[in-house]
Amino acid sequence: MPLKRIADSTVRRLSLYLRFLEEFENAGLTTVSSDELAARGGTTSAQVRKDLSFFGSFGKRGLGYQVAELTQSMRRILGLERDWRVIIVGIGKIGSALAQYEGFQQRGFRVVGLYDSDPAKIGREVYNLPVLPIEAIAEDNRERPVDIAVIAVPASAAQRVVDQVVAAGITGIMSFAPIQLHVPADVTLNTVNMAMELERLSFALSNRE
Amino acid sequence: MPLKRIADSTVRRLSLYLRFLEEFENAGLTTVSSDELAARGGTTSAQVRKDLSFFGSFGKRGLGYQVAELTQSMRRILGLERDWRVIIVGIGKIGSALAQYEGFQQRGFRVVGLYDSDPAKIGREVYNLPVLPIEAIAEDNRERPVDIAVIAVPASAAQRVVDQVVAAGITGIMSFAPIQLHVPADVTLNTVNMAMELERLSFALSNRE
């Protein structure tokens, strides 16, 4: 659908719009204008319309957008109409928090496997799922393909685990390790670096008059 | 120090450069060029030099940068020469993972208080710190000021908790709740929205040929 490359900032905003639309839907609104969406998200109406225009034409002039219809379109554009099969590798502090996170499941990201290398953890159940040995990933993925691997192992192990996951044939990766990871061009990698976020905050706090 | 507003993307890269410099330092290198820094971080040498130039002149022409010296400068620019006093509000799954996260402490973000509203949690110890009632924040902050509050409560409670934290006089906030929060202009807010990160991944995976 998108004719030209879509900027990352645009995708982030689409994700926000979807959340606002769901709020509006829950509040019983059937119609919404670009102005109202913009006000809710701290942006401008022109920005909203421009963002949407990359994907087509969704509103009615003079009227605005049908909330239900636009919600549906956003879901389709973001790829949220299907379920995603997700595994988590590294069932430590953050890995087990993620395994239990409802916000994950709610949007169709279904956690279908947990993996670790620590013999003490393998075999334990974490919220109805057994922790499996990391070596099993390749075969498990062959039997029942996985869409996304969430990496929550220590930074020192992260590149090796990423290589294993890629070798197993998984092409979507979300990492929480605070390091620069390398993947082949056909694999999509998204890193959430909390250290960087903290440092951003530190910078902002330091440079206020 | 910075004469004009610094772009967010620049600050993110500074944070990366710092990590790479520390690696180089550990590897025993004393000198590094913008080219080497760029190669490590997947950017260009012009970008590295431009980023640094906002803050001054750190290198020697023909030679490059002194690793130790530039590391120091990056720390100063990012505000990492001091310790930051951090509290965590909401000691649930993600809150307790964060409370135990060494990556936090390592860069001088010292967790000095844990708060929750659940009577069943209040009084418990989580890694040597007692969980305190949220009502105590205002007084605690008066006695010993806090720099940063990490918000890890459910989305439905987040705005109310942010208001309490702001009322207590804390001016740096990092939130993990997947919603748009509102703070006065003199408070710096940074939101890590994992739902959005997942949706970005979903979008990328859906729109690959």
Next chain:
DNA sequence: GGGGGCTTGTGAATTCATTCACAAGATAGG
């Protein structure tokens, strides 16, 4: 059925970020 009041969709203008390209220093070696 025509006019007034809205709001979209989108080229054009502007602002912001990145890349280019080169003069200015610095070093090393003869």
Next chain:
DNA sequence: CCTATCTTGTGAATGAATTCACAAGCCCCC
């Protein structure tokens, strides 16, 4: 001391993202 070789620091050029501004379309009401 002079030349050859590096690499920085930075204006200028390019490219990307946001904002402006308005014609086109839709609804409602008279």
